[in-house]
Structure formats: C-alpha cells, structure tokens
Amino acid sequence: xxxxxxxxxxxxxxxTALAVWALWPKAxxxxxxxxxxxxxxxxxxxxxxxxMSIEGYGGFSLKLTVENGQAWVEDSTCPDLICQHHRPISxxxxxxxxxxxxxxxxxxxxxEAPDAVIG
Amino acid sequence: MKKIISLFVICTxxxxxGEPLKxxxxxxxxxxxxxxxxxxxxxxxxxxxxxxxxxAEAELHRLDALLSISQKDSEIYALNRKxxxxxxxxxxxxVFRALQLADDTKGAFDPTVYPLMELWGFPAEQYHxxxxxxxxxxxxxxxxxxxxxxxxxxxxxxxxxxxxxGGIAKGYAAQQVIDVLSNNAIPSAIISLGxxxxxxxxxxxxxxWTVAIENPDRSGNYLGELTLDGGxxxxxxxxxxxxxxxxxxxxxxxLDPHTGYPAxxxxxxxxxxxxDGTAADAYSTALFVMGKDKAVEFWGTHxxxxxxxxxxxxxxxxTCPGKxxxxxxxxxxxxx
Numbered sequence: 001x002x003x004x005x006x007x008x009x010x011x012x013x014x015x016t017a018l019a020v021w022a023l024w025p026k027a028x029x030x031x032x033x034x035x036x037x038x039x040x041x042x043x044x045x046x047x048x049x050x051x052m053s054i055e056g057y058g059g060f061s062l063k064l065t066v067e068n069g070q071a072w073v074e075d076s077t078c079p080d081l082i083c084q085h086h087r088p089i090s091x092x093x094x095x096x097x098x099x100x101x102x103x104x105x106x107x108x109x110x111x112e113a114p115d116a117v118i119g
Numbered sequence: 120m121k122k123i124i125s126l127f128v129i130c131t132x133x134x135x136x137g138e139p140l141k142x143x144x145x146x147x148x149x150x151x152x153x154x155x156x157x158x159x160x161x162x163x164x165x166x167x168x169x170x171x172x173x174x175a176e177a178e179l180h181r182l183d184a185l186l187s188i189s190q191k192d193s194e195i196y197a198l199n200r201k202x203x204x205x206x207x208x209x210x211x212x213x214v215f216r217a218l219q220l221a222d223d224t225k226g227a228f229d230p231t232v233y234p235l236m237e238l239w240g241f242p243a244e245q246y247h248x249x250x251x252x253x254x255x256x257x258x259x260x261x262x263x264x265x266x267x268x269x270x271x272x273x274x275x276x277x278x279x280x281x282x283x284x285g286g287i288a289k290g291y292a293a294q295q296v297i298d299v300l301s302n303n304a305i306p307s308a309i310i311s312l313g314x315x316x317x318x319x320x321x322x323x324x325x326x327x328w329t330v331a332i333e334n335p336d337r338s339g340n341y342l343g344e345l346t347l348d349g350g351x352x353x354x355x356x357x358x359x360x361x362x363x364x365x366x367x368x369x370x371x372x373x374l375d376p377h378t379g380y381p382a383x384x385x386x387x388x389x390x391x392x393x394x395d396g397t398a399a400d401a402y403s404t405a406l407f408v409m410g411k412d413k414a415v416e417f418w419g420t421h422x423x424x425x426x427x428x429x430x431x432x433x434x435x436x437x438t439c440p441g442k443x444x445x446x447x448x449x450x451x452x453x454x455x
Contacts, residue, residue, distance in 0.1 A: 038149035080244060087339055093331070094339070097156050104149065104156060112329075114344055115160075115309050116316045118390065119333025119355040 030092065030109035032071045034064065037102040046071065046090065046107060056101025064105060071105060073098070093117060148172045152183040153289060155313030161300060162307040162323050171303035175296045179312075182292045185210060188233065188283050189242075198274060199233075199281040211272045213397075217287055220401040221263035224417070228405035229263050229376035231276075233283035238379075241372045246363040248370065249379075258379040290400025293317035293352055297396075307349075317396055320349040332428060335359040335387040342388060342430055343445030352396035356403035357388040375408050382408040387432045389414065392439065393425035402427075411436060415452055423454060 030046035037057050044050060049067045051074065056062065062076035062083060070088035073096055083098035089105070093113030096105045146168040150157040159175050161168045187193040198204040206214060217230040238257045240246040249257070260279035267275045276282065284291075289312045297317045300308045307320040309328050318328045327348055331341040335357050345353060358371030358381065375382040389407045393399040402425060406414035411429055418427060418438060426439040430447075437443055438452045 035149060037151070087337060089339070091339065099151075099154070099156060102151055102156070114329040114331035114341075115322075116158075116311045116328070117331045117333060117341075118311070118314045118316050118353055119335070119342070119357065119360075119388065 030069075030090070030107055032064075032066055033106045033108055035104045035106075044071075046109070054101075054103055056098060056103040058100055058102075060098070060101035060103075062098055062101060062103060071107065072096070073105070076101070144168055146172060148176065150176050150179050152179040153187075153292065153313065155289070157310070157312045159296065159300075159310045160308060161305045163305045167304050171300050171305045174303050175299050175310075178295055178299050179292060182288070182295065186213070186284050186288045188281075188285065195282060195284060198276070202278065202280070203273070203275040205273045208272075213284055213287065213291060214266075214274065214282060215268075216291075216397060217282075217284055217401070218263050218266060220287065220398060220405075224401065224405035224409075226263060226376050227408040227413075228286060228401040229261065230282050230284060230286060231261050231263050231266060231280055232374055232376045233281040234260055234279060235374050235376070235379050236283070236372070237281075239370070239372075239374070240363075241361065246365070246370070248365060254379040261376055261379070286404055287397050287400045289313055289315040290352060290354060290396040290398070294396040297350075314355060315396070315400060316347075316353045318347055318349050318351050332388065332390055335430070335432070342435065342447065343428070343443045345390075345392065345428070345439075346442050346444070347392065350394055351392055352394070352399045353390060353392045354396075354399045354403045355388060355390040356407045357386075358382075358384070358407070359387065373404060373407050382410075384408060384410045385431055386411055386414070386429050388428075388430040390428040391425055392427070392442070395425070399425060418452065419454070427452075 032044045032046055033040060034042040034054060044066055046069055052064045054062055054064055060078045063074040065072055065074045070090045072088040073083040076084045076098060078098050078100040083096050086096045089096055089107050092107055092109035092111045094107045144165040145162050147158060147160045159172055161171055184190055184192060186195060188195055190196060194206050194210045221229045234257045236242055238249050238253060260277045265277040293310060293312050293315050296310055297319050300319055307323055310317045316330055327346045330345045330347055330353050332343055332355055334340050334342050358373055361372035362369050371381045373382050384407050386407055389403050391399040391403045414429060428443060429436040434448045434450055435445055436450050436452055440449055440451045
C-alpha cells in the first residue's frame, strides 16, 4: 500500500529539516577556555578582542586580555606572577597556568593539538 | 503517519540531538596537588570514567599528604624535623628507591639535596646566593651515603641533613594513578602531573599518544613531538623551568649535589621516556646534571632501559628518532 500524498509531504519536510540541521555550519574557530579550581567558568572566541577580570582561588585574581588572536595575562594579584610573565598563547593546546589562583587558560581549536605537553 | 513521525524521532535521537551514546566518552579532570596542576584524561564508559577519576584524585591527595616535605602530618616532614624516625612501608620503599637511584647515578640525583635547595631559597622563592663558607657548611650534610637505616625502616639523617622525595614523587604518583585507572576498568588514558606524563592503552581510534616537548627558549615552538604507546612515562628537566637572575647571572634550580651550585650542564633540556615513572623522574634530573657525554655513557650502561631526548640549545641528541617529529637538527645516539 503506497504512502498518501500528505504523508509524503510530511516525510519530505521532516527529512529536509533533519538535513538542514545536520549540514548547518557549527561554531568553529579557536576558543579560550578558562577553568577555576578545575571547573570550566568561561569560554571566549580567540578572534574577539576583550579584557576580563577573573577571580580565582585564595582571593587571587587576574586580568585576561584577548587581542589579535592571542591571549595573555595582563595583570595578576598572585605572589609569583609567573602567569603574567608567560608569553601570549594562540595555538591549540597552549596554556597559561596561575597556580596560586588555580586558574588555567587554554586555547582550543580545530588544528590538531598534542595530547600533552612536557617541559 | 504516526509511524513516520516515530521513525523520524528515533533517527533524530540517534544522530545526536543531545549527548550521543558513546563507549569511548572522554572525560578530563584538573587536580591541584603536590604544588602543581595535574590533568587526568580518560576514555571509557561515562559512569566508569567518573568513578575512576574520583579514585585517581583521591590517590593523588593521599600521596601528597604522605610524601610532602612541608605538610606537618607527613612522615618526611617529621623525619626531617627530628633527624630520625621509623617510616611506614610505602614511604620506606620510596626512600630506599630514591637512595638506590642516587647510587645508580653516582649522586647526580640525590634526595638529600634539600638543605642546599633551602640555602639557595628555591622552596620559598626567597632567593639567596650563598657564600662559600655557607655552602661548605650545608653541603657537609648532603650525600645519600650519610643516610642510615636500622631494621629496614628506622632512618637516621646526618646533623643538618634532610630528605626530599620531590625528585621522584610525581613520577611515582603517575605510576600509581595509571594503576588506579587501570584497576577501575579504564582502557585508555593520558595524565600529566605538572608535566610528568603517563599513558595507558592506545587512544580509542587505535593511534598512539602525541606528547610535545617545550622549547627552553619559551618561544612557543616545541622542540619536537613524541609519539608514545601506552604504558610509557615521559618527563623533562631543564634549568629554564625554575631560576632567578641576579646581576646578569642566571641561577637555576637543578643543583649539582657534588658542588652545591646550579649544575654547569651543556644541556638545556633532558627528556626521559621509560616504562618506570619513578626512575624516569630521577634520571631526567640526573642526566641534566651529568651533561651530554656522561648522559650518553649512562644510557649505554643501562641496557637501553629508557629512551632520551637531549637538547643543547642547537641540536637534539636522541636514542629514539623514530618516535620524535622535529624540525631541529637531530643526531641519533646508537647502541654499541
């Protein structure tokens, strides 16, 4: 027994909707992920300039700057300032860590990042 | 009509509107322990992964408390304060292992170097360049041969001496965590404990793990990228990791236990790859202190028990060129 005309139209509409959803371009490009004490708190696009203050563990905070496709720590209240002296990051997998504040800033992106970095 | 709509709903669910049903779910967890940040990444069934990560984190905090040089509850803290003490089986085993590795490396790695580290101000980051008389006084208490043990667990240190297991603690912890994950039914994982990397199994797609080595010049370019199988540990040591500068001179944290000064090494980076995480940790420090020629000799007398990537600022010297992808000049170190 064949499908009725209305059933064919409904099926076509549903299949079209599914195809549009599957093929619609998803958000892409590099992002900057911020975690505080292991919890993900913010995600920013690397191609959108911004400056953001991030409160961390132990009362320490830092100012994150994203500009021209790079991210760095502009300013920090932590005692060792290792995060502030870190060079800007832009490649997938690169990280800046502020240990006293337990803040980790990671660049993720479409390019293949190594599974781990040592050194 | 109802059948078509039902079929559509089922298809939509299976294509992933919402979390797909995957056996190889990837979960990552950040842990702060041993004065560093640690990342544990596991692949497996979602519920199993959560339980395994919880067990792994608990193990890290347990080891941190057990081996810490600064936490007042730790056996090592008590031993250093009193100059003697009876250690529990696990700590005892680690102290013996550290002393054996010190002997193995002829003192280039030495767990009794802590009083020197304190003199230079590295632990508290209150840096100080000691005068010769200070150095000689403190150095007299340094030397693994001065640690005595009675009855297999009762240790005595020389006056002014101290033991620090920091040189092997993360390597040992990496081994323990990999065991915990494996015992909790995780087939595939990679962990980084402050840069001490350990691997378990292959990646879910069957490929090997890629581990990049930082360039000591901190330019953002890597020295190279290693390809590792499961069951490997990879650790890098280099003076660029911790140092202070005074009057134009750089003083780094890898002290030569024989001289008391920062090691005058011709190497800027030493990476050890081994199936023994504890040894890899000790060897990365020891071979940096030894310098290139002695490091190569050491590798040759150890029956190829580990692989290494040495860098002198211009050229990479490696025993495993097949595992390393790099754009820098490479010389292969061969057996025999």
